[in-house]
Amino acid sequence: MRKYLLKRIFYLFLTLFIVATVTFFLMKLMPGTPLQNEAKLTASEKASILAQYGLDKPVWLQYLIYIGGIFKGSLGLSFQFSDQAVSYLIGSRMGPSMQLGGQAMVIGVVFGIILGAVGAIRKDTWADRLATILSILGIAVPSFVLAILLQYYLGLKMGWFPVAGWEGFAYTILPTLALAASPLAETARFIRTDMVDVLSSDYIELAKAKGLSKFGIVYHHALRNSLIPMVTLIGPLAAALMTGSMVVENIFSVPGIGEQFVKSILVNDYPTIMGVTIFYSALLCLLLLLTDIVYGIIDPRIRLSGNGD
Amino acid sequence: MADNAKNIEIKPGDFAPLDKQVGPDNEKIAAPSLTFGQDVWRRLKSNKTAFTSFIVLIFLFLVAFGGQAVYQHNPNDQSPKYANLPPKIPGVNIHGLNGHIKQSGQDVDAYAQAGAGKDVHYTLGTDYLGRDLLARIMYGTRVSLEIALIATLIDLTIGVTFGIFSGWKGGRVDMFMQRIIEILSSVPSLVVMVLMATAFQKTGMASIIAALAIINWTTMARLTRAQTLQLKNQDFILAARTLGESAPKIAWKHLLPNLSSVIIIQTMFTIPNAIFFEAFLSYIGIGISSPQASLGTLISDGQKNFQFLPYQMWYPAIVLIILMLAFNLLGDGMRDAFDPKSKR
Numbered sequence: 001m002r003k004y005l006l007k008r009i010f011y012l013f014l015t016l017f018i019v020a021t022v023t024f025f026l027m028k029l030m031p032g033t034p035l036q037n038e039a040k041l042t043a044s045e046k047a048s049i050l051a052q053y054g055l056d057k058p059v060w061l062q063y064l065i066y067i068g069g070i071f072k073g074s075l076g077l078s079f080q081f082s083d084q085a086v087s088y089l090i091g092s093r094m095g096p097s098m099q100l101g102g103q104a105m106v107i108g109v110v111f112g113i114i115l116g117a118v119g120a121i122r123k124d125t126w127a128d129r130l131a132t133i134l135s136i137l138g139i140a141v142p143s144f145v146l147a148i149l150l151q152y153y154l155g156l157k158m159g160w161f162p163v164a165g166w167e168g169f170a171y172t173i174l175p176t177l178a179l180a181a182s183p184l185a186e187t188a189r190f191i192r193t194d195m196v197d198v199l200s201s202d203y204i205e206l207a208k209a210k211g212l213s214k215f216g217i218v219y220h221h222a223l224r225n226s227l228i229p230m231v232t233l234i235g236p237l238a239a240a241l242m243t244g245s246m247v248v249e250n251i252f253s254v255p256g257i258g259e260q261f262v263k264s265i266l267v268n269d270y271p272t273i274m275g276v277t278i279f280y281s282a283l284l285c286l287l288l289l290l291t292d293i294v295y296g297i298i299d300p301r302i303r304l305s306g307n308g309d
Numbered sequence: 310m311a312d313n314a315k316n317i318e319i320k321p322g323d324f325a326p327l328d329k330q331v332g333p334d335n336e337k338i339a340a341p342s343l344t345f346g347q348d349v350w351r352r353l354k355s356n357k358t359a360f361t362s363f364i365v366l367i368f369l370f371l372v373a374f375g376g377q378a379v380y381q382h383n384p385n386d387q388s389p390k391y392a393n394l395p396p397k398i399p400g401v402n403i404h405g406l407n408g409h410i411k412q413s414g415q416d417v418d419a420y421a422q423a424g425a426g427k428d429v430h431y432t433l434g435t436d437y438l439g440r441d442l443l444a445r446i447m448y449g450t451r452v453s454l455e456i457a458l459i460a461t462l463i464d465l466t467i468g469v470t471f472g473i474f475s476g477w478k479g480g481r482v483d484m485f486m487q488r489i490i491e492i493l494s495s496v497p498s499l500v501v502m503v504l505m506a507t508a509f510q511k512t513g514m515a516s517i518i519a520a521l522a523i524i525n526w527t528t529m530a531r532l533t534r535a536q537t538l539q540l541k542n543q544d545f546i547l548a549a550r551t552l553g554e555s556a557p558k559i560a561w562k563h564l565l566p567n568l569s570s571v572i573i574i575q576t577m578f579t580i581p582n583a584i585f586f587e588a589f590l591s592y593i594g595i596g597i598s599s600p601q602a603s604l605g606t607l608i609s610d611g612q613k614n615f616q617f618l619p620y621q622m623w624y625p626a627i628v629l630i631i632l633m634l635a636f637n638l639l640g641d642g643m644r645d646a647f648d649p650k651s652k653r
Contacts (some may be wrong), residue, residue: 139490148615247592
């Protein structure tokens, strides 16, 4: 276990190092400087601005400084907002993103489990078909389309929820719903497939023979076993939420990381793009690692040897 | 029993040799023997949802790639005079298709307002530059499909080659190659695509295809590797090796046909994924740029006017959703058809 952990942590750092290196050099290949009105500036003004960003040094030195900075938690300065550190930018925007992501994950997983379980128990009935249609739609309707529709019909037309902004819990409802659709669909599909399998296994037959109630069987025996492999879904779901957050935050003007990322891409704010990229990768890597550890603990059949793929 | 047996008298004359040609041939297989492909096709046809999706997809492909021959409107022709006109089909009088629109609560004939003659009509209306929306949707669908298909083809080539090579070689090479996949797949795929799209600077088809191809092949590689590991220890591979067949030839002639179902099924899920990411990138503004169109840019353009002219977003969005639905459902059906035992 310990050896496995060390190995995984080593790979985590290796991954992040490669990501940082590749992003750095990709960004260096691109045109664009922090100079905003280049034509108007004198040569010395230009030089001083470039020096402020460390762009006057040779590329290899910039690279070393950047990598060194990461260990100190510094990700450079933003081009777009002069003098603002990227790490500060990310830090100040983490709250809303985490809240939305967390809410969407909980809602998606909880309702996904319910939908999937209903589908499995009432297999081949109208309830199952409805659940299947819902979960297929959740996969087929892209989050940005869903977000626009929710915003217009529930926000603007019905006036039930605020249309956009970030001033309290009511403002989180629509973006959460838009984000939750895809985890909900994925979870429902996963649980249904798994539970159909579990429900036809011998120990469920035994539980039925013992005369347990239907609810008791599903809740105590079937669901619990189906939930274990669910843990492996957390990584992909988190990645999907990151993707979704970029557009959903934009549509609902939520001051989160995703919204900042899209803005930075559109104005070529390279340090911020790099910073967010590394941040997202680190987050996903950590989640994947945690998933594997948790999976090993709750399912003793999985041995964390590091050899099995 | 014993009494009965005594009463039966059997004489040699009771027996006569059977004519060899007469009588049922037990060795003959009555039903026509089906090849694997025919079998899959039969199972797919019996799956109504999957088969409907298949038909829908064929229809969409025909319209996207051949529709312009029938509906001859240039998707890039601008006529600012007729900008933002709602859908109008002559002879149809359903609200939403008759060229009328609600303005401050009143039903107004938008075509009369724009001073359009009787012969002017746009089947799905026009966009903010007066471009024919139906023509643009057909064009956009074609671009989306082209990107998705080319990207998937590249994914497939890289992924399958990588997977077979990794699984076949085994040992250290396999270890190393698996680490590459592990590292690649622990980076959020969207981030890589955004990086690529930004790195190529010039947004357009090539950069999106490259971005999609770089990230999406890992799943395919993983699946083919796992299958190759299983297959390579089987007897027919051993036989081929013993006969001195070269490794590339074994991969091509023996491994690939056995991997085909895995590859086809996975492809059916890679395509909608590629369509989704293309739409996503174009939607946030780093994909296809105008005057080119894809479903993503059409949705993004339509969204600006959604409050007043909802049709401008609804139609491209519906096409996108139908595409995604059809590919996903057909993928599910294919999985069942190729492997009836599979639990998914």
